[in-house]
Amino acid sequence: MKITLFGIPLSPYVRKVRATLAYKNIPYEEVFVIPSSPDQPEEFKANSPLGKIPLLKIDDRYLSDSSVICAWLEREFPEKPLLPQDNFDAAQALWFEEYAGSVMTTAMAAHLFAEVVLAKAVFNREPIQSDIDKALNVELPAIFDYLEPRIQGHTLLASGFSMADIAVGAISTAMLHSGHSVDPKTWPNTARYLSGLLEGELFSGLIAEEKQLLASFGIG
Structure with a gap:
């Protein structure tokens, strides 16, 4: 194949x-x-x-x-599953995937990464400051408020690493590239979780490759 x-x-x-x-x-x-x-x-x-x-x-x-x-x-390829055996946990993983792909992507990619990183270098225009302000002051705090009580140690589900973590890590990388992170004083669980996720073996390699790509565009 x-x-x-x-x-x-x-x-x-x-x-x-x-x-x-x-x-x-x-x-x-x-x-x-x-x-x-x-x-x-x-x-x-x-x-x-x-x-x-x-x-x-x-x-x-x-x-x-x-x-x-x-x-x-x-x-x-079921050998390393990303959906838990428990049906409710599997549904929860899919929910977090949807939440990351819609709500989190709007804030972290469309309103933050696109404006902070891509606007001048790629789109040849000034950043839309109102989008950046909305992401930082409204959307991201709401996202972190939602995630904070739902963090289960190092993962989003007590049953372990899943598609939920893949999806949330994938979009949170856009926030990292934008030079922003989670305030550990306000959202300690979320800050610890995202830091561990993005610095872990799975995402750190992807992030390193992307930083090289951004550098090739003259960004970073």
């Missing part, structure tokens, strides 16, 4: 798939694709119905959407 991942590592959705592949020790190739770029490969344009990343190619078949891709990886 040959697996190819289309996308750019700086995307939180691509990062989620890369982290899942790394966790399960699945070899794959990468094809660099920037959303909305006119230079996208024809193969990508022909097989990504919404024109979004990531796209996963499995031999001569294709899957779109990070959650769909991760669900396939979980079923195809």
Whole structure:
């Protein structure tokens, strides 16, 4: 089986798939694709119905959407499961994946990373300060307030490391690249959890690669 991942590592959705592949020790190739770029490969344009990343190619078949891709990886490669055996815990892991992909992505990627990191260097415009202020003063505090009482030691679920941690780590990396972190005095559980998650073996390698990519763009 040959697996190819289309996308750019700086995307939180691509990062989620890369982290899942790394966790399960699945070899794959990468094809660099920037959303909305006119230079996208024809193969990508022909097989990504919404024109979004990531796209996963499995031999001569294709899957779109990070959650769909991760669900396939979980079923195809069950040896290192990311969904707990307990049905309620599995549903909770999927909920955190949804929360990370919607609420957290809006704050950390769309309003923070895009404006702090990409606006001038990539979009050739001034950052939208109101988006940055909204993320820092409204959205992120609400997210941390939600996560704080739900942290279970080093993971989000008492049953252990799961897709919940993969998804939350994937988007929280965008906050890290933006130069922001969690105030440990206000949210000690969340600060400890995210620090351990992003500095751990799984994400630290991905983050190091992404910092090199940002540097190649003249960022950082």
